Amino acid sequence: MRTMTTPPGQAPAPARRDAEATKTAILKAARFLLARHAHADITLKAVAERAGVSPPLILKYFGNKEALFARVMSFDTDADDLLDAPLDGLGRHMVRHVLASQRERGADPLLRIAFAPLHGDHGDVLRANFRAQVTERLAARLTGPDAGLRAELAVAAVVGLGVMYGIARGPHVREADADAVADRYGPAVQAQLTPRGPGTS
Known part of the structure; x- marks a missing residue:
């Protein structure tokens, strides 16, 4: 057989x-x-x-x-998801991604940076990874002056949103429709990514 x-x-x-x-x-x-x-x-x-x-x-x-x-303590994969959109729509995408992470996974991986120890090797590694893999990577996509500052401000805005949702547990943010929040908050993030100044169309 x-x-x-x-x-x-x-x-x-x-x-x-x-x-x-x-x-x-x-x-x-x-x-x-x-x-x-x-x-x-x-x-x-x-x-x-x-x-x-x-x-x-x-x-x-x-x-x-x-x-x-x-x-x-690596942010590489998280940054892949966070930054996975064309630059002209990235602000809204970043906001939507943070909300989706909170609602679907119960945590925003970017918030790990908020818990980095102030002293010691682990905190240093986490901060260095965050800078290299998130903010500096974002800055490299931006054009115009102050790209590094603008990248840090954009990331600060979405990390702050994650704190309000996941740590402060703001009831209004948590109950609001994710697209509605993205529509309101996305432009504030986008303003750092693609600022419109004098002479821009």
């Missing part, structure tokens, strides 16, 4: 998908906790409980707490 076998190269696929899903859950849990607690106060046990896995599994995938949080 012939035994059915899985074609070569196909069997590992589900395991790889499961591994990626598990890694994503761990990173999401660590980001959630880092958006609410100081790095030093977060344990692997807390991350594991939030992710629904065991602490040894975190060690298997990331090696140790420091390696896990090195990944968590």
